[in-house]
Amino acid sequence: MKPYVKVALFVVLIIAVSGILYALILYNKKHPDTSKVKPDFIITAAALQKEFEDAEAAASAKYIKKILEVSGSVSSVTQADSNNVNISLKSGNDLSSVICTFATADPSKFKAGDEITIRGECSGFLMDVLLNNCAIVQKRK
Amino acid sequence: MKRFFLLFIFLIIVLSVNAQKYMTKNGYIGFFSHTSTEDIKGDNNQVAGILDISTGEMVFQALIKSFHFDRALMEEHFNENYMESDKFPKSIFKGKISDLSSVDFTKPGTYDVTVDGDLTIHDVTNKISAKGSIEVVNGGINASSKFKIVPEDYKIAIPGVVRDKIDKNLELTITMKYTPIAGK
Structure with missing residues (x-):
């Protein structure tokens, strides 16, 4: 495998993993803890x-x-x-x-x-x- | 204007003080839908309701934004994509106990009733009929009902990707604990 193919694959992998992580974080997002947040x-x-x-x-x-x-x-x-x-x-x-x-x-x-x-x-x-x-x-x- | 109208109606109700009218501002409406991936459940504990035991008339009002979900994202989607709560902030039911004679409001006990009326959700009004029960207790009246509605009847669009996963029916649970309007 050529080095640039490896790099490209690695980048794609990073993007995919962070995409999944981001989706999971969004999905599991909790309501703000109003006992701690600063009021508007x-x-x-x-x-x-x-x-x-x-x-x-x-x-x-x-x-x-x-x-x-x-x-x-x-x-x-x-x-x-x-x-x-x-x-x-x-x-x-x-x-x-x-x-x-x-x-x-x-x-x-x-x-x-x-x-x-x-x-x-x-x-x-x-x-x-x-x-x-x-x-x-x-x-x- | 609409709010003053409501306040006006409310004032009339309060001024015509007698023990015929009962109300609560802490009523509960919950909805539940089963999907293949997870259950969707929203709770609203800020439902306002008035019950007139002389005529059997019932009115419920709820703010869509008062529905609370465990997942913040679900609550956001519910408000923005499905209910469009910025455009249509309220949901209202106006109806009547159709078999009022089956309830003896002077005798504590539980009575089965049928309520018919107009339900407005997402700015669409449909006639509905639901079975429920009236419980006459010391110092108040409890009302509860569980029935199903179809979101499509209220022009609530469910995206194609999830349409097959969501049950066509949505189950609504209503629990009200009325107390006599002050003044007796």
């Missing part, structure tokens, strides 16, 4: 809810898929299904809140009235602002 926005639950209520389209464009660090007072803690817990944070509007879904049972120790800070990925606005993939940042007294 830091905001209170009341201000966030108000922004969506006043101008949903603009707020959607600004916040959806971004990591938000939201602080507020817990209005309810609900054991949702499939091992998820929802925490609602009070806003200025009694009919609407910020609902944060956690994939762990850990937040179930919180109760209404607790002041907490949560980091999560914004999914948008239904009747409330919805955050997914949430993590507790800290509990404030």
Whole structure:
């Protein structure tokens, strides 16, 4: 075999292996660990809810898929299904809140009235602002 | 405008306070599809729903982006390639329990029901009918159902390479835990 054929084969092999590796990495990619990532926005639950209520389209464009660090007072803690817990944070509007879904049972120790800070990925606005993939940042007294 | 309309409806519901209406904002919708390579499973725990026990009317609303998948890539494909959630962010069901008389809301127990209505996914609305159950419990009402839909009915295109691998039917599981609307 001529040396340049060997080199060419080697290059092809490297490209193929890295292609497969890259595909595997993409395929197995996890969701960002919101307890560690830097938030795109830091905001209170009341201000966030108000922004969506006043101008949903603009707020959607600004916040959806971004990591938000939201602080507020817990209005309810609900054991949702499939091992998820929802925490609602009070806003200025009694009919609407910020609902944060956690994939762990850990937040179930919180109760209404607790002041907490949560980091999560914004999914948008239904009747409330919805955050997914949430993590507790800290509990404030 | 649409949101104010919804808020308006919601306000009317809240203002006409009586124990006839139940709601939840923490409802669950899951979907499941079996393929030859792996199972596709998405969970949404942020479903809003209202149930009027005097008429049997039910409304569900969910954000597509609230569906969560174990694999980040699957979630991305679900949103971008299949559901186009930037264009069609919400899914809505409006319907009615067709055999309401079979449920005694004053007596705790589990009752089998059939719900008929319009399901809107991906901006396509279809009439559906699903069997489910209503469980009357202390302080609330639980509703659950499991039924199948066909993605093609909602103009959700499945690429040729994977079409044969994905089951034509998609199984939806719905679990709602309603509480009376505050004020009683």
